[in-house]
Amino acid sequence: MEKPLGTVAFIPVRGGSKSIPLKNIKPFCGKPLVYWTVAAAAECEEIDCVYVATDDNQIREAVESFGLSKVVVIGRSAESAHDTASTEIALLEFAENTNADRIILVQATSPLLESKDLQGALHKLAQSQADSLVSVVRQKRFIWSEESGHAAPINYDPNQRPRRQDWDGYFVENGAFYITGRENLLASQCRISGDITVYEMPEVSYFELDEPSDWIICEQLKAKQLSAGVSKQLKSTEDIKLLVSDVDGVLTDAGMYYSTDGQELKKFNTRDGKGIELLKLSGIKVMLLTAEDIEVVRARGLKLKVDYLYMGIKDKKAFLNQFFRDNPEFSFQSTAYIGDDVNDLECLLESAISASPKDAHPDVRARVSYVCELGGGQGCVRELCDLLLKTKQVSV
Numbered sequence: 587m588e589k590p591l592g593t594v595a596f597i598p599v600r601g602g603s604k605s606i607p608l609k610n611i612k613p614f615c616g617k618p619l620v621y622w623t624v625a626a627a628a629e630c631e632e633i634d635c636v637y638v639a640t641d642d643n644q645i646r647e648a649v650e651s652f653g654l655s656k657v658v659v660i661g662r663s664a665e666s667a668h669d670t671a672s673t674e675i676a677l678l679e680f681a682e683n684t685n686a687d688r689i690i691l692v693q694a695t696s697p698l699l700e701s702k703d704l705q706g707a708l709h710k711l712a713q714s715q716a717d718s719l720v721s722v723v724r725q726k727r728f729i730w731s732e733e734s735g736h737a738a739p740i741n742y743d744p745n746q747r748p749r750r751q752d753w754d755g756y757f758v759e760n761g762a763f764y765i766t767g768r769e770n771l772l773a774s775q776c777r778i779s780g781d782i783t784v785y786e787m788p789e790v791s792y793f794e795l796d797e798p799s800d801w802i803i804c805e806q807l808k809a810k811q812l813s814a815g816v817s818k819q820l821k822s823t824e825d826i827k828l829l830v831s832d833v834d835g836v837l838t839d840a841g842m843y844y845s846t847d848g849q850e851l852k853k854f855n856t857r858d859g860k861g862i863e864l865l866k867l868s869g870i871k872v873m874l875l876t877a878e879d880i881e882v883v884r885a886r887g888l889k890l891k892v893d894y895l896y897m898g899i900k901d902k903k904a905f906l907n908q909f910f911r912d913n914p915e916f917s918f919q920s921t922a923y924i925g926d927d928v929n930d931l932e933c934l935l936e937s938a939i940s941a942s943p944k945d946a947h948p949d950v951r952a953r954v955s956y957v958c959e960l961g962g963g964q965g966c967v968r969e970l971c972d973l974l975l976k977t978k979q980v981s982v
Contacts, residue, residue: 591634591686593708595627598676599694600667601642606798610640610694611648615808616944616957618648619795622697622808628656629701632708633690639676641667652952674777681771688767691777695795696762697808698788704763707785711765717780718766723792726755757784761794809959813973826870826939826974827920829862830906831967833876833883835926836943839963852882855963861971862890868975871916875902877929903932924970926950926962941970 599620603609611618620638627636638649639662646659666676677691690704703721711719728747729740741756742748764777771777793804834840837858843851862872871893876883879898887895899905910917922939923930926946931953934940940954945961956973958966 591684593633593688593690594684594686595630595633595636595690595692595704596639596677596680597623597627597636597692597694598639598662598666598673598680599642599645600640600662601645602667602669606795606801608642608644609795610642611645613951614697614795614801615805615812616942616946616951618948618952619697620645620649620694621652621952623692623694623699624649624652624654624657626699626701627690627692627704628654630704630708632705634686637680637684639666639680648948651949674775677771677777678775681768684768686768688765689771691764691766693761693763693794696760696791697795697804698791698793698811699762700811703785703787703791707763707765710783710785714783715781716783717770718764718778718782720764720778720782720784721760721762721787721791722757722784723760723787723789724755725758725789725792726750726753757786758792760787760791762787762791812956815955825920826922828871828873828916828922829865829971829974830873830875830921830923830933830937832925832927832930833874833886834878835946835962836924837874837886837963837967839961840926840945841963850880850882852886853963854886855965855968857965858967858971859890861965861968862892864975865971866891866893870974875899875905877902900929902930903936906933922970922974924958924967939974941966 599610601608606612610620614622624636624638627633636657638657638659640646640659641662641664649657649659662676663679665671666679673691681689692699707719707721728742730737731740766778770779790807793800793807795801795804831837837854838852841853843853845851866872873894873896874887874892875896877898877900883897884895896905918936919938921937922941923933923937924941925934926943928947928949931950934950934954939956941956941958942950942954943958943960943962943966951957958969960966960969
């Protein structure tokens with residue numbers, strides 16, 4: 587008999603978005619949009635399993651490529667995936683086929699959601715002993731209604747207009763998630779019912795990705811959130827002592843240029859050079875590690891005065907394992923690594939800080955802790971250097 591589950595997350599995603607085509611797998615801060623909510627749910631310790639329901643094979647393949655062990659991709663009926671279908675249809679369809687006690691409906695259009703929000707909400711629900719919970723943000727806006735050309739205030743008295751700092755404001759659903767018991771859901775046919783409580787999220791999480799203009803705002807907010815997260819991650823690990831950088835597709839734009847006499851040329855970015863210089867001045871060593879072995883890369887490494895230059899390295903993980911044995915002052919736990927393709931993945935997954943250019947291979951972007959806003963050869967290494975330097979309170 588199948589073991590009953592306590593709490594599961596349910597994330598419905600369909601392929602037929604009209605306002606932003608294939609919105610759920612469109613790159614957002616370097617990763618498919620759906621990745622952010624799937625990862626947040628998977629990282630929440632109190633969630634037993636994360637179900638992603640989709641009618642689209644591209645979305646299925648994208649989610650499965652994340653490699654998250656808690657995540658299961660399931661199908662959904664055509665009835666629950668058409669343009670006019672409500673989320674409740676998909677949610678009820680799922681509830682009828684699960685043995686979980688509690689269901690968290692998570693919406694992929696809220697990429698600012700973090701696992702700590704889900705954790706905090708589950709604790710709030712337990713403490714309040716309520717039946718359901720909805721995520722909200724606090725707003726301090728004055729609302730008016732209009733009827734037959736006449737307007738009236740709804741939530742304040744214009745004769746006693748409150749100052750922002752003296753006003754508690756009101757709660758607005760931000761659409762990030764809803765929690766309810768399975769039995770209550772089936773009985774009420776609604777995502778929240780009975781005694782309802784709220785979980786307050788940061789004001790920036792008010793934005794949902796419904797229109798193209800939302801995308802611009804949310805991506806900038808997410809980039810700041812990620813930068814803050816990496817800075818926090820640095821403080822919780824051993825100090826970074828070594829930056830390892832791939833060359834092609836990271837320090838270069840991955841292009842292959844040839845002179846008239848057949849010599850291969852590379853395009854580098856001078857800002858990356860300045861970032862490496864500043865990083866070295868801060869005491870962090872720099873290594874260039876590449877599978878290629880050509881003179882132009884050697885010349886660039888010498889000009890940058892990197893501490894270590896290793897070329898022609900096919901198995902980077904095995905090489906670094908030996909390097910750390912020979913140089914015990916370094917380890918993966920004290921290394922920041924930036925790479926752009928799958929041959930860097932093993933090293934990226936072991937390193938304390940893993941980063942990639944924004945145009946890295948999708949499998950890499952989906953697994954690193956930080957996706958740069960800049961692409962290969964466009965200053966992505968400088969971006970990572972600046973981030974590392976900020977954590978050391980070094981002027982950039």
